[in-house]
Amino acid sequence: VLIRPASSQESVLQPPCGPAGLPPAASQTVPLPFPMSHGTTTLAFLFQGGVLAAADTRSSCSGLVACPASQKIRPIHSHLVGTTSGTSADCALWKRILSRELRLYQLRHGRRLSTSGAGGGASADLGGTSGGLQKASPSSSGPGLWYVCSDGTRLRGSLFSVGSGSPYAYSILDQGVRWGLTVEEATSVAREAVYRAAHRDAWSGNCVDVYHVTSKGWTRRKREDLKEEYYREKGRQGR
Amino acid sequence: MLSSNAFVDPGKMKDYHYTGPVEHRFSPYSFNGGTVLAVAGEDFAIVASDTRLSEGYSIHSRDSPKCYKLTDTTVIGCSGFHGDCLTLTKIIDARLKMYKHSNNKTMTSGAIAAMLSTILYGRRFFPYYVYNIIGGLDEHGKGAVYSFDPVGSYQRDTYKAGGSASAMLQPLLDNQIGFKNMEGVQHVPLTQDKAVQLVKDVFISAAERDVYTGDALRVCIITKEGISEQTVPLRKD
Numbered sequence: 001v002l003i004r005p006a007s008s009q010e011s012v013l014q015p016p017c018g019p020a021g022l023p024p025a026a027s028q029t030v031p032l033p034f035p036m037s038h039g040t041t042t043l044a045f046l047f048q049g050g051v052l053a054a055a056d057t058r059s060s061c062s063g064l065v066a067c068p069a070s071q072k073i074r075p076i077h078s079h080l081v082g083t084t085s086g087t088s089a090d091c092a093l094w095k096r097i098l099s100r101e102l103r104l105y106q107l108r109h110g111r112r113l114s115t116s117g118a119g120g121g122a123s124a125d126l127g128g129t130s131g132g133l134q135k136a137s138p139s140s141s142g143p144g145l146w147y148v149c150s151d152g153t154r155l156r157g158s159l160f161s162v163g164s165g166s167p168y169a170y171s172i173l174d175q176g177v178r179w180g181l182t183v184e185e186a187t188s189v190a191r192e193a194v195y196r197a198a199h200r201d202a203w204s205g206n207c208v209d210v211y212h213v214t215s216k217g218w219t220r221r222k223r224e225d226l227k228e229e230y231y232r233e234k235g236r237q238g239r
Numbered sequence: 240m241l242s243s244n245a246f247v248d249p250g251k252m253k254d255y256h257y258t259g260p261v262e263h264r265f266s267p268y269s270f271n272g273g274t275v276l277a278v279a280g281e282d283f284a285i286v287a288s289d290t291r292l293s294e295g296y297s298i299h300s301r302d303s304p305k306c307y308k309l310t311d312t313t314v315i316g317c318s319g320f321h322g323d324c325l326t327l328t329k330i331i332d333a334r335l336k337m338y339k340h341s342n343n344k345t346m347t348s349g350a351i352a353a354m355l356s357t358i359l360y361g362r363r364f365f366p367y368y369v370y371n372i373i374g375g376l377d378e379h380g381k382g383a384v385y386s387f388d389p390v391g392s393y394q395r396d397t398y399k400a401g402g403s404a405s406a407m408l409q410p411l412l413d414n415q416i417g418f419k420n421m422e423g424v425q426h427v428p429l430t431q432d433k434a435v436q437l438v439k440d441v442f443i444s445a446a447e448r449d450v451y452t453g454d455a456l457r458v459c460i461i462t463k464e465g466i467s468e469q470t471v472p473l474r475k476d
Contacts, residue, residue: 061388064406070394089392093360 039203041165041194042072042083043173044145046158049183050214051143054190055083056165056197056204057223068206069223077102078217079112085163086150143213165197165204172196183212187221191229198226268320268368269294272451273305274402275316276438277374278416279382283431284461286314286374287438288402289446289473291454292321301454301475305402308466309335313348313375314459315355318402319389320368327367330358348375352385352393359391366390370401375461382461400441404449408441415441435460439471446473 042055055072058065072084074092076099084091105113147155147162159177161169172193181189187210194208210221272293278285288305291298306316307328315331317324334354338346346354352373359367371387386399398416400408413419415437418426429437438458446453456471 066388067386067394087390087392089356089360089363089388089390092356092392 039201040072040085040163041161041169041197041201041204042085042163043159043161043166043169043190043193044083045160045173045177045186045190046143046145046179047177047181047186048179049181049186050212051081051145052186052190053081053083053211053213054194055085055209056194056226057207057209058198058203058205059088060203065206071209073209073211075211075218077106077112079213079215081211081213081218083162090150161193163197163204165194165201168197168200169193187212191224195226195229199230267365269322270319270368271299271321271324272403273303273318274400274404274408274442274445274449274452275305275318275370275372276398276400276408276412276441277316277372277384277386278398278412278429278434278438279374279384279396280429280431280434281382282376282380282462283434284314284374284376284382284384285431285434285438285458286316286372286461287442287456287458288316288318289442289452289454289456290470291452293451298454304457306457306459308459309351309373310345310375311465312461312463313346313351313373314461314466315351316372316374316401317369319370323367323369327358327369327371331355334358347378348373348383348385349377349395351375352387352395355385355387356391356393359387359389363390370405372399372401374459376463380463403451404445407448408445411441411444431460431462435469442471442473 039058039060040056042053044051044053053073057069057072059067059070070088073081074084074095075081076095080102082095082098084095102113145157145160147153147157147160159173161173163169170193172189176189176192177186190210191208194204198205198208205226207223207225209223212219212221272291273289275286275288277287286306290300290302290304292300292303303321305318305324306314308314309331315328317327331351331354335346335351338350338354355371355373359369359371366389368389370389373383373385373387375383377383384396384399385393386396386401387393398412400412410420414421416429416434418424435458439456442452442456453474453476454472456473458469458471460467460469
């Protein structure tokens with residue numbers, strides 16, 4: 001999952017340097033004549049039932065919605081899920097590389113690499129690309145959640161939201177997320193957070209994907225169109 | 240003819256007034272216009288493109304189609320910068336031959352799509368300025384469309400428009416093929432004849448409103464019998 005801070009939204013035609021304005025490792029000397037696709041809301045948090053990850057499905061390219069049904073949460077293996085934000089091509093390819101490296105590790109060492117190790121591997125590989133990764137998985141030491149950024153930042157935490165819609169998502173998550181949530185309650189909070197972010201952020205929208213990761217593996221909730229939710233709410237308010 | 244203006248937004252000519260000293264910088268990119276479209280049906284796929292090659296206010300050619308045949312079951316449509324389109328198709332052809340010689344079989348549409356993604360990403364820091372759409376039949380004989388961004392992000396779709404008129408065509412396809420943004424409509428599966436007619440109508444509309452689209456339309460229809468081509472004239476102005 002690659003997450004890009006909202007501040008670098010303006011740099012559509014600039015080289016894809018790290019979010020903090022650090023000098024890029026491989027700088028772009030040619031100005032791009034086209035915009036890259038990015039803009040998103042993704043979130044993940046830990047709770048007693050494992051890890052929950054949710055994301056919207058809108059892939060935008062400046063003002064155009066390049067794809068209204070993209071997949072921003074991709075499983076890396078049966079127990080590890082990554083969310084993506086930032087340039088989709090970067091995310092897609094680094095995810096593939098990560099899956100390959102984890103599989104090779106598993107074959108060589110006979111056990112899965114922990115999330116922190118996977119995060120370390122990812123951050124060493126990134127550099128020069130744009131985006132952030134959230135990796136969610138339960139490992140032998142319990143569920144783990146890591147935020148990995150293209151400038152090499154690797155943070156462990158229990159709640160993250162990344163993307164242009166993250167401020168809106170944080171407002172819902174900060175009030176609703178507790179350790180003791182049931183799976184239904186956690187799903188409902190995650191859905192609500194993406195819904196509110198999609199409503200207010202221009203670059204997020206369309207549908208919401210929710211993944212739940214436990215020690216038995218990940219399960220995916222059916223993709224839900226947020227337009228229906230919006231009309232249901234309008235109906236409830238009687239407006 | 241390469242415009243000497245700095246290419247911040249190629250395809251748009253600057254106003255003819257003196258704004259003060261301007262630094263002229265060479266841009267390796269140019270925008271040659273053109274629109275491509277692909278639709279996947281139950282047992283067929285259609286890849287269509289206009290045949291106009293333009294640059295700035297000029298037309299270089301009225302007969303430069305943007306569909307390239309890759310295998311008996313796959314056609315790629317490339318629009319954007321013509322130089323990169325040509326090189327990219329040459330590279331894809333070479334890679335297809337290499338695969339055929341090493342593996343003794345033809346690449347499937349899905350495999351070509353995955354390979355193209357890595358080829359495009361290989362130039363992440365000096366991208367191919369090409370909008371690609373691959374149309375073909377998958378291993379099960381069903382229609383498949385794969386759409387790409389210039390740096391290799393791709394996914395499988397049912398229909399996609401790319402190129403200069405894509406922003407005008409995509410909503411129309413969403414509505415007519417995807418039955419989106421309508422309520423209470425019966426979802427009728429798309430037949431091949433209806434799809435071909437829709438593609439022709441859609442390009443006629445695009446030629447009306449987009450200056451870079453016009454002259455003629457080349458439609459490639461891919462079925463298990465092979466690839467058949469049709470050429471339909473469009474507005475030449």
